[in-house]
């Protein structure tokens with residue numbers, strides 16, 4: 001058994017938890033912030049039997065990979081709205097930092 | 110030394126922390142939610158010398174095992190209170206998911 | 219690679235995160251409370267390549283060691299302010315409880 005700790009962006013966490021759940025993986029969500037990823041993030045704990053580690057990692061990669069997104073910039077306050085045409089800009093979103101830890105024993109009571 | 114990560118229900122966590130403390134185990138509480146257990150839950154980190162792991166697990170089992178509890182259902186809003194006799198129902202409460210992790214080094218400063 | 223889990227006092231966590239960041243260590247902050255340390259605390263997760271573990275521990279020790287601080291006690295409510303001269307008292311602050319965990323695999327997507 002392994003314990004997977006996955007730090008993912010808040011915006012990806014619901015989709016990831018749904019996808020993990022569909023693959024019969026159970027997750028616990030730890031409130032976390034800052035650091036590995038720039039925006040708000042969440043740490044998921046996932047207990048996984050050895051033979052399913054690759055499958056779990058695949059689900060994480062499929063749902064949380066870093067990717068580019070077009071974002072409409074916020075209009076400058078007090079700007080001249082008529083002459084201002086906001087251009088969407090590309091930003092990096094997503095990303096996951098994943099630790100796979102050995103587990104010596106697992107119990108549930 | 111081992112690091113025990115115990116995911117337990119919120120309703121059991123105070124009693125468990127008291128019991129662990131009486132047994133000289135120190136705990137740190139991580140805010141957690143969802144997943145392994147259906148209701149609100151908390152993850153406790155417990156650093157334990159190898160020879161006390163079984164004792165710590167026993168304290169967790171004694172205080173958090175899944176069990177049945179009779180719960181009085183909430184009266185339906187706007188129902189006819191005179192004719193409505195709520196029957197207590199059995200629900201599963203408690204439960205703990207416990208990972209015992211190897212620790213390579215432990216320090217306190 | 220190792221995963222360092224450091225439980226430190228809230229009052230030390232910003233300085234510690236700055237110092238770790240200056241040393242190129244990335245951290246994720248988990249909301250935590252109680253237990254290993256008496257006051258409010260925070261748990262930092264720090265993924266570190268093996269050869270940098272000692273450096274990371276040194277940064278933690280330098281920024282979070284338990285130390286004495288002089289604190290002005292709060293005046294008793296309703297006391298006679300003229301005759302009451304509060305003496306600063308020494309209190310223990312800081313301290314860090316640090317687990318170094320082996321990591322079997324590390325990924326980022």
Ligand code: NI
Pocket residue numbers: 108
């Ligand atoms: Ni079972």
Ligand code: NI
Pocket residue numbers: 217
């Ligand atoms: Ni000591």
Ligand code: NI
Pocket residue numbers: 326
């Ligand atoms: Ni990279």
